[in-house]
Amino acid sequence: MNVNIHNFSTLDFDSIEIQPEWNMPEKRENRMHSIHAYPAKFPAFITTRAIEKAKQNGIVVNNIADIFCGCGTVAFESVCAGRNFWGYDINPVATLIASTKSRSYDDKKIGEYYARILKAFEECKTDEQNKVYQNERINYWFSKSQIDLLLRLRTAIKISIDNPTYLNFFLCAFSNILKPCSKWLTKSIKPQVDPNKTPKTPLEAFALQISMMRKANKEIERIQGVACINTANFLEQEFDEPFIDLVVTSPPYVTSYEYADLHQLSTLWLGYTEDFKTFREGTIGSLFHSEDYSSNLEKLNKTGMGIVTALAKEDRRKAKSVAQYYVDMQLAVSKVVKMLNRNGACLFVIGNTEYKGIHINNAQHLVECLITEGFKDIEVDRRKISNKILTPYRDATGKFASIAGSSRKIYSEEFVIYAQK
C-alpha cells in the first residue's frame, strides 16, 4: 500500500494485507546460497523481485547495493542478473561468505588446490606453540585432538593456495565445518554445548563441504556482474557522488553481542580477532558504541521518540538500546540517499515486535526516516516469514527469542518497504 506523510503516523502497519508475491519464491534457490550457514539470511528471490519492481518504475538498474550485506544473498543474485554490486558488512565472516558466493570458479582448479591441501595436511606437523591452544573459547568448543586436526587443515589451506579468490573459497569451506566439528549443539543457532555430541572429523567434514560447494558452483549459469564487498561499518561510509540505482537490504535484528556470539567459531579460527566480543562495537544498535542516551533522544524522529519514551517507563536499558538502534537507522537511511542516483530506489525488509506490551514499530520508524530524507513514493507490503530457522524470531534491537514464555510478542510477518527518490 502507498504510504505518505499524511497517513503514515495513523496507519496500522500490522493490518496491512499480506502480499503473497513477497512470500515464496517461484523456484528453488541456487545451491550457492547454502554453502555456509548464516542466521540472518533472507530469501534470495526478494532481490529479483526488487529489480523487477524498480524496472517497472522506470529505473535502469545497473548498480545494486546492500548496506548490510550479510552472507551475500543480494550480492549473488545481483551479479547473476548481470548487475554490479556494492556490499558492506561489519562482520568479516559475513564478507568472507559474500565474497566467496559472488563469483564462479574453475572446477579443475578447485580439484587441483584440494589435492594440494590434502597432501600438505598429511605432511603438516602439529604446532604445539600455536596460540589457538591458549585460546579459552577455542578450548571450550573443541577437544584437543580436534584442535590439532583443524590447525593442520587451516595451515594446509594457507600454504597450498596462492590465489586470493580460491583462498577465500577454501577458507569459507573451513569456516562452515567448524560448527559440526565442535561441541556446539547442532540444531541451535545460539551458542550452546551439546555434551552428547560426537563432533565430525575435520577432514571428512571438509571433503563433504568441498563437494557441496563444487556442486553449487556447477549450478551457476554465468556471473556477469562484478561484486565489491567491503568489510566496513556502513555508518562510517562517506559518499561524495551517487552511484547506485537500487539498494536492497535487511537491517540487523540482533544486537552485536549476539552476532559476535553466533559467528565466534569462524571469527576465532580465521584469526579475525582473539576476542570475538570486539565485534560488538560499531554494530547497529550496539550499546558499545552508544553515545549518551540524552543526546540520542535529541536525534530521534517522532516515531522513534514515542516508542523509546514508552519503553523507558518499563525498562530503561532496553530503551537505551532501542534509541541507539533508531538513531543508527536514521543515519543509515541518510547515507542511502547519498549513494542513490536520481530516481533511484531502495527496498528494505524489516520486522516489528512488541516488548512488555509496547509495540515496537520498526516499519513505521523506517518510513518516517524515508519521508524525512525526501523519498516521495513509498510502498509498504507485508510478507510471511516462511523459513523460521533461517530467519529466526527476534525482538526490535533485538535478541533472538522463542515464541513461548517470552515477555516479547514475536511476529511471523515482516515488511517490505520500497521507496523511490
Ligand SMILES: C[S@@+](CC[C@H](N)C(=O)[O-])C[C@H]1O[C@@H](n2cnc3c(N)ncnc32)[C@H](O)[C@@H]1O
Ligand atoms: C539481517 S542481516 C543481513 C542479512 C542479509 N540480507 C543476508 O541475506 O545475508 C544484517 C547484517 O548487518 C550487519 N551489520 C550490523 N551493523 C552493521 C554496520 N554498522 N555496518 C555494516 N553492517 C552491519 C550484520 O553483521 C548483519 O550481517
